[in-house]
Amino acid sequence: MIASILIIIGSMLVIWRASDGFEAASQYLGRNLSDGVRGATINAIGSSMPELFTTFIGLVALKNTDGFAFGVGTTAGSAIFNAMIIPAVVILAVIGKRLTNGVTLSRKVILRDGLSLIGVELILIFLLSGNTLSWWHGLILMLSYGAYLVIVFSSMNQEDNEENTKEDEGNTDETAKPSDQNIFFSLLKLDLEDVFLRKGTNFTNSWKLLIFSMVTIGIACAGLVSACEKLALGMGIAPFFVAVILASAATSVPDTIISVRDAFDGEYDDAVANALGSNIFDVCFALGFPLFMYALIYGDITMNSQTISHIAELRGMLLLLTIATFLLFLLNRKLRVIHGITLILFYAVFILYVSGRAYNHSWTDPIASFFHQLFL
Numbered sequence: 001m002i003a004s005i006l007i008i009i010g011s012m013l014v015i016w017r018a019s020d021g022f023e024a025a026s027q028y029l030g031r032n033l034s035d036g037v038r039g040a041t042i043n044a045i046g047s048s049m050p051e052l053f054t055t056f057i058g059l060v061a062l063k064n065t066d067g068f069a070f071g072v073g074t075t076a077g078s079a080i081f082n083a084m085i086i087p088a089v090v091i092l093a094v095i096g097k098r099l100t101n102g103v104t105l106s107r108k109v110i111l112r113d114g115l116s117l118i119g120v121e122l123i124l125i126f127l128l129s130g131n132t133l134s135w136w137h138g139l140i141l142m143l144s145y146g147a148y149l150v151i152v153f154s155s156m157n158q159e160d161n162e163e164n165t166k167e168d169e170g171n172t173d174e175t176a177k178p179s180d181q182n183i184f185f186s187l188l189k190l191d192l193e194d195v196f197l198r199k200g201t202n203f204t205n206s207w208k209l210l211i212f213s214m215v216t217i218g219i220a221c222a223g224l225v226s227a228c229e230k231l232a233l234g235m236g237i238a239p240f241f242v243a244v245i246l247a248s249a250a251t252s253v254p255d256t257i258i259s260v261r262d263a264f265d266g267e268y269d270d271a272v273a274n275a276l277g278s279n280i281f282d283v284c285f286a287l288g289f290p291l292f293m294y295a296l297i298y299g300d301i302t303m304n305s306q307t308i309s310h311i312a313e314l315r316g317m318l319l320l321l322t323i324a325t326f327l328l329f330l331l332n333r334k335l336r337v338i339h340g341i342t343l344i345l346f347y348a349v350f351i352l353y354v355s356g357r358a359y360n361h362s363w364t365d366p367i368a369s370f371f372h373q374l375f376l
Helices: 002-029 037-047 049-061 066-096 107-127 135-154 158-168 183-188 192-197 203-235 239-251 253-264 268-298 305-331 337-358 362-375
Strands: none
Touching: 002 037, 002 192, 002 203, 002 239, 002 253, 037 049, 037 135, 037 203, 037 253, 037 268, 049 066, 049 203, 049 239, 049 253, 049 268, 066 203, 066 239, 066 253, 066 268, 066 305, 066 337, 107 135, 107 268, 107 305, 135 268, 183 192, 192 203, 203 239, 239 253, 239 305, 239 337, 253 268, 305 337, 305 362, 337 362
């Protein structure tokens, strides 16, 4: 168990370091996108690569249908982490550093991403209502993400496009950043920005950095999946529960780092749009693509009754907590410390419930029964 925990921590650190390189690349590649759009697209997609790799490795590479349950646990748990913890950390961090006395978010961003997230979660609930999953379930989820992207880019008005383009004219290749550090030691420390951008920041170098960062994250996720399965075996619980709590938190490291740094730069809309946009990517693509590929290659997935029960409960928690967070954002002009603490308490209740279900504590039975009646 100790070895598994150390591997999980190591995987988390690798994901964290690789996310620094990803952020540098996404900042450059998304420089022409307006407020809230970069966070909802480039940042959200790249920082959600861990969830995609985790589901893909668990389901397609291992040819294990239980891996899909692990993927659902990781992506749904990550979505709840993103919706609760990331905004809470953003609020408490910027107020704690006295950068502002309250975080104000664009109503347009909240309505666009919040309603889109609730919509795709309802689609997910409908698609996972049976015990058999086919390739077309995955296709519908991926098409749902395509529809979301159309909405996001449609929200960029012409004035935003002209302003961002004007600011970037003549700035296609930034000055090289001198480094006395040996490239080998940069790789050893996973200082990927120093490796790929030391000769200058341009389109080609940024894409190389982006791709290498994602590959590094993917390798870390392979170790994460293996360690979580071994840890679950040692604890005597289903891997699903370890995925919901530990794997989801580990794969949410890039989202958290990017959102906090955006917030420190005063880009609050991007900070929250990254968290919500990551959730939409997780639900639609991180689940949809592996499901689509697996079903095409190996055939339909048939889930057992226990897996169906666990997934129903998780879907219910995800939807209710998303609606609660959406209303908290929508009904408050400024998000203050009390709102950040409230979000953390929401997440603590979620963790307490999942832990109770993992060991079949009787106090969780009425809550589980409630979700079964609604979503089974």
